[in-house]
Amino acid sequence: MAKSSADDEELRRACRAAIEGSKQKIMISIRVAKRRGIWGKSGKLASYMAKPRVLALCLKSEGHKTQAFLRVLKYSSGGVIEPAKLYKLKHLSRVEVITNEPSGCTFTMGFDNLSSQSVAPPQWTMRNIDDRNRILFCILNVCKEAFGRLPKVVGIDVVEMALWAKENKPSVITQKNQQAGHGPVSTRVAESDLKVTLEKDLISTAEEDDMEALLGSYVMGIGEAEAFSARLKRELLALEAANVHAMLESEPLVEEVLQGLEAATHCVDDMDEWLGTFNVKLRHIREDIESIETRNNKLEMHSVNNKALIQELDKLLERLCVPSEYATCLTGGKFDETRMTQNIEACEWLTGALRGLKVPNLDSTYGNMRAVKEKRAELEKLKATFVRRASGFLKKYFANLVDSMMSDKNYFSQRGQLKQPDHADLRYKCRIYAHLLQHLKSLDKNCLLPLRKAYCSSLNLLLRREAREFANELRASTKVSISPTTWLEGSPGGNQIGNSTDTSALSDAYIKMLTIFIPLLVDESSFLAHFMCFEVPALVPPGVGANGNKRGSNDDLGIMNMDSNDSKADLQSLNESLQDLLDGIHEDFYAVVDWAYKIDPLRCISMHLITERYLSGQQADAAGFVRVLLGYLASKISLQFNRFVDEACHQIERNEHNVRQMGILPYIPRFATLAIRMEQYAQGQSRDLVDQAYTKLVSIMFVTLEKVAQTDPKTYDIFLLENYAAFLNSLYDVANFVPTLAKFYQQASGAYEQACMRHINMLIHSQFERLFQFARKIEDLMFTVSPEETSPPSIRQMNDLADCVLENFQIQFQLGLSKMEFRKMLKSSLSGVDKSIAAMHKKLQKSLTSQELLPSLWEMCKKAFMDKYVGITQLAARIYPTESIPSVSEMRNLLASL
Structure with missing residues (x-):
């Protein structure tokens, strides 16, 4: 027998190299041929394109859990084995040996987790039966040990496999032991366990004992299988013959049962005939009963229909009848207050009658009747007559009501007497006809438009006169001194006059105007929305006043919204009516604003704040x-406040044309007074209005200051620093809590420091010009850089460069920089240094018009001089180390003594 590929160590090592890193141990590897099975017309599998492959059974242990895999490896173009596919044995459900294959070495494996079950599984062909049994035994044993179950095995006898296992057991053990000597310890243990369980997986010990007992009862060996099979067939035939004999012996009993069944059949037939006869009789009786019930039902239906028809005709006649008292009221009745109850009842009846003659309240069949059409036309005529009469009456009523109030002079404000408008009586008289307007709307919506215009036109005349008379008397009764409008011009003493003027009465007057008329206008708007039947939410619920107080019964209309389907259209109509109601009334408010502006323009701030508060409270x-x-x-x-700001800016710009301006400009200190008063009026609010004014004013102030300073270059820095200092001193307290002014305060502070430093440097250089020019020449020579150096040097490079220049060029031997020249310069510059410093102080004092700035500027001057002198001493120590120069401490003591 040829050596099996399962024993090929080279093959196993190649497989291990192919799956290196997967932590899987190979139990067995064997060469196979892969064929793809296809389903032909005969329903059988056929082989196609055999390819060489290697099947490797692998185990992977993770703690107490063991995973088993079946790997398929293929040969690359270079003959190297590489992984192709990986199957998990826990999904193996079927192992089938192809029976129509002559060699019996071909089998297929089915997995229950494959995505496509319609494709035929691959066929694996072994070299011989031993290789086939060997790989199958390993697979089945691993499934039994690892998963506790066996896949379904088809096409191979389990007994045959057990016999093969007994015959090949020694060789398998030897083979595995040899492999165990070369592989890892874990692999040897797993394979030895596999050898022990090969037999018991397929046939248990009990089954084997039973089989041996059965075979032992016969004196046969395994080689006499054909004789044993023939004997079993003979015994089976004998058992079947005994069963047939027992059936023949029970024939009399069968005959007796058949006779009983035949008698029962005759009885059933007789009963079926009797039931048929009774069924015919019952059917005839049922037909008679149905005929009687049908005739009875028709009679009852006629009776019910006749009663219902009589009732419907009575109801229709009732609808078509017009009561005489309602007809008289609708066509010729009066609209006095005493007759309004009858008018309302007539309207309600007419509305209900018209609604009752329309579908679906009236059946569509009745709607085509001539009597119904004639009665509907009669009711429409009644409706048009009543609407025309009621509309004409209400137009005249509104006009007469307002005219009676306009003719009474005591109703309006008079000289020496402010009178608050009172519309309680007006609303009470209008409320009488509120329900009438509701019914007019339900009868004809179009009639409300002219009524609304008439009401708004009449009431507008009353409101305009009330506002005009009130505003005139309000202005006449308010006594306030006129505040100066030229805030940023004139002498500084004018500030005191501006501050002492109390104009709070202007704000009080404006508040009184708004307090009286804004709630009145809101209430009139809300009353109009209710009274004229607009389907929109009112400002306040009925019974509550504009200030949250309970209203009187005169203001409570007591009207329920009857229809809310056209709210959007009503809102547009309401806006049009409100425009007619309040048209032109803003002119009287404007008059109060203009009057307050002429007296004190800054009162615009407080008035703007008051207006914003009222505006935020009106939301309905x-x-x-x-x-x-x-x-x-x-x-x-x-607009008025911006006008004031523009005028103030124009006043500031006038200073630009005064070329002889010296000292502090007048608008600098006056602006602080203006800002303080603006903050008092703003009360921490209305910040946008005030901040915009600050930005515009201060920007113009700074621009104008620069332009005025440029007219005289000699006093440029002195003029700037004195004015910036005045700005900072006057605005210090206000800038602490006003962010916008704080920003400009920082800007002025920076400009002040720059002007100070320019002026101080000018004074220092004017007194010690030769000293600092000599030092500048040395520095220029020290920091001369060769042309090839393009990047700026660092501090260390600069020091090295200075040493190099000192060594190579010997600065002290250069023309004009010798020691002799250095001594002459020191003698001329520092021999009378105390007098020079005193002259510098005197010159600084003489240049200032504001002497309170002298101490701080002198301190800045001394500090700047000492900073420059320290640099000169360091330079002298490096270039002229042998020469003596007053030390820094001596110079500092000299400055302190002056």
């Missing part, structure tokens, strides 16, 4: 045009 749809009015007022006040 009925107050839409009141919000528009307040928005107009806010825009008007902003």
